Amino acid sequence: MGLKGKLTAQIEIKAGGDVFHELFSNTPHQLPNISPNIIQSCDLHEGEWGTVGSVYSWKFTHDGKQKVAKDIVEAIDKEKRSLTLTTIEGDLLELYRVFKTILQVETHDDIDLVTWILDYEKLKDDIEEPVTCLGVHINLSKDIESYHLN
Numbered sequence: 300m301g302l303k304g305k306l307t308a309q310i311e312i313k314a315g316g317d318v319f320h321e322l323f324s325n326t327p328h329q330l331p332n333i334s335p336n337i338i339q340s341c342d343l344h345e346g347e348w349g350t351v352g353s354v355y356s357w358k359f360t361h362d363g364k365q366k367v368a369k370d371i372v373e374a375i376d377k378e379k380r381s382l383t384l385t386t387i388e389g390d391l392l393e394l395y396r397v398f399k400t401i402l403q404v405e406t407h408d409d410i411d412l413v414t415w416i417l418d419y420e421k422l423k424d425d426i427e428e429p430v431t432c433l434g435v436h437i438n439l440s441k442d443i444e445s446y447h448l449n
Contacts, residue, residue, distance in 0.1 A: 302396075302420050302421045302422075302423075302424060303397075303419070303420045303421075304418075304419055304420075304421075304428055305416060305417065305418050305419075306416070306417045306419075306428060306429060306430065306432075306433045307414060307415065307416045307417075308414070308415045308433050308436065308437050309412050309413070309414040309415075310412065310413055310437060310440055310441075311410055311411065311412055312411050312412070312413050312440065312444050313411070313444060313448060314411075314443065314444040314446075314447035314448055315411060315447070316380055316404035316405070316406055316411035316412070316413065317380070317404070318443070318447050319380075319402070319404050319411075319413050319440070319443065320377075320380040320381075320382070320402070320404045322443065323382050323402050324349050324375050324377075324382050325348055325349035326348065326349075327341045327348070327355060328341045328342070328343070328348070330439070330443075333442055333443055333446045334438075334439050334442035334443065334446075336360060336442075337359055337360055337435060337438060337439050337442065338357065338358075338359050338439070339358040339359060339360070339365065340356075340357065340358040341355055341356070341357050342355065342356045343355060343356075344356045344369060346372070349372075349375065350372065350375075351372050351373065351374060351375055352371065352372060353371070353372045354369060354370065354371050354372075354387070355369070355370050355372070355384070356368075356369050357369070357370065357389075359435070360435075361390075361431065361432060361435055362431055366389065366390040366391070367388075367389045367390055368386050368388070368389035368390065368391055369386070369387050369388035369389055370384040370385060370386050370387065370400070371384070371385050371387050372384060373385045373399070379403070380403065380404035380405070381401065381402060381403045381404070382401070382402045383399060383400070383401045383402075384399065384400045384401075385397075385398070385399045386398040386399070386400075391429075391432075393422075394421065394422060394426050394429075395419045395420060395421055395422060395426070395429070396420040396421070396422050397418070397419060397420040398417070398418075398419045398420075398429075399416075399417070399418040399419070400415070400416075400417060400436070401414075401415070401416040401417075401418065402414070402415060403416070413440050415433060415436040415437070415440070417429050417432055417433055417436075
């Protein structure tokens with residue numbers, strides 16, 4: 300297996316794609332209120348919420364352990380409802396040289412789909428693919444949907 304890879308998950312949501320894009324692009328600091336079991340905090344480290352170049356600091360739970368990450372907002376496309384975050388510090392970089400999280404929201408035949416793409420480069424060949432990280436994003440999506448539907 301190679302060191303570089305991409306994992307993708309796409310799930311249908313009923314809460315509305317705009318809700319997801321707005322939340323992750325402009326108000327990610329609300330995520331600890333929506334999904335406290337997964338996201339414990341999201342703080343603005345540099346820049347302004349919802350702007351390219353801003354840096355967010357996260358505390359989150361992954362595989363039953365509290366972890367930290369610092370991400371830079373690499374891209375926001377309001378028309379395509381996409382967001383790209385690149386991890387620049389934190390626990391994930393102990394395993395991965397590069398770790399990007401891409402969120403895309405699409406609508407097909409009145410069905411909203413959230414797509415998560417994890418684009419990564421492992422430090423060593425024997426490191427596992429970040430499948431459990433993808434699971435965290437799927438569970439976070441379910442929490443957001445439940446929150447907005449209730």
